[in-house]
Amino acid sequence: AQTVTQSQPEMSVQEAETVTLSCTYDTSESNYYLFWYKQPPSRQMILVIRQEAYKQQNATENRFSVNFQKAAKSFSLKISDSQLGDTAMYFCALRKAGNMLTFGGGTRLMVKP
Amino acid sequence: GAVVSQHPSWVICKSGTSVKIECRSLDFQATTMFWYRQFPKQSLMLMATSNEGSKATYEQGVEKDKFLINHASLTLSTLTVTSAHPEDSSFYICSAPPGTSGRHLWEQYFGPGTRLTVT
Numbered sequence: 093a094q095t096v097t098q099s100q101p102e103m104s105v106q107e108a109e110t111v112t113l114s115c116t117y118d119t120s121e122s123n124y125y126l127f128w129y130k131q132p133p134s135r136q137m138i139l140v141i142r143q144e145a146y147k148q149q150n151a152t153e154n155r156f157s158v159n160f161q162k163a164a165k166s167f168s169l170k171i172s173d174s175q176l177g178d179t180a181m182y183f184c185a186l187r188k189a190g191n192m193l194t195f196g197g198g199t200r201l202m203v204k205p
Numbered sequence: 206g207a208v209v210s211q212h213p214s215w216v217i218c219k220s221g222t223s224v225k226i227e228c229r230s231l232d233f234q235a236t237t238m239f240w241y242r243q244f245p246k247q248s249l250m251l252m253a254t255s256n257e258g259s260k261a262t263y264e265q266g267v268e269k270d271k272f273l274i275n276h277a278s279l280t281l282s283t284l285t286v287t288s289a290h291p292e293d294s295s296f297y298i299c300s301a302p303p304g305t306s307g308r309h310l311w312e313q314y315f316g317p318g319t320r321l322t323v324t
Contacts, residue, residue, distance in 0.1 A: 125311045135296060137249075137315035144311070183248060191237060191302040191313060195248045 094119040096186050098196035105174045106204050113169045113199045115184030125187040126160065128169045132180040143167065179203045208232060209301055211316035218289055218323055226284045226319045228299030234279035235301035243296040255282040289323045296320050
């Protein structure tokens with residue numbers, strides 16, 4: 093079985109500052125993908141960033157970057173220059189063969205003006 | 206990008222009745238679709254994997270006879286909540302990987318979700 097754990101139920105950050113969301117996981121798979129999804133109040137799941145486990149280089153998408161520590165099974169998300177529109181639930185997810193996603197419990201992020 | 210739609214977006218039904226939720230892939234064929242359930246302020250929990258032309262695979266603890274899944278075509282999967290009760294009230298989300306050549310292997314597209322309220 094695979095598990096994904098997000099230890100921060102809620103976080104807040106001032107607009108324009110940087111925040112890091114934590115995620116740890118456990119899997120016996122050797123090849124897998126890790127994702128961060130954003131779920132705004134509309135409830136639509138939006139892909140923020142992905143990381144292939146076989147790649148050592150940390151993924152970056154504009155203001156979003158990850159710190160992928162494979163040996164430690166850690167996959168944190170850093171949001172730089174936080175914007176009000178970043179306010180949402182953030183889910184860390186692990187994809188194994190068969191395309192099934194296992195989600196963490198989520199972190200509610202509030203960006204304050 | 207690929208789009209997955211769900212219908213209805215919200216539904217209210219009386220206890221004991223059945224309700225059907227549709228999940229459609231609009232511009233790609235989906236041999237597999239996933240159904241998730243999300244309670245308020247909680248994460249998405251996988252309920253079942255819907256396979257076109259074959260029986261769905263249910264996660265442990267999910268009642269097969271209560272949550273009927275049909276995937277009769279490559280663009281449509283349906284989830285029927287039978288004999289619904291208030292505890293079935295939740296947000297139901299479907300997703301589908303494109304699964305065709307030319308697409309990224311990691312892609313998965315989510316529907317906008319269906320809010321079910323059972324009174």
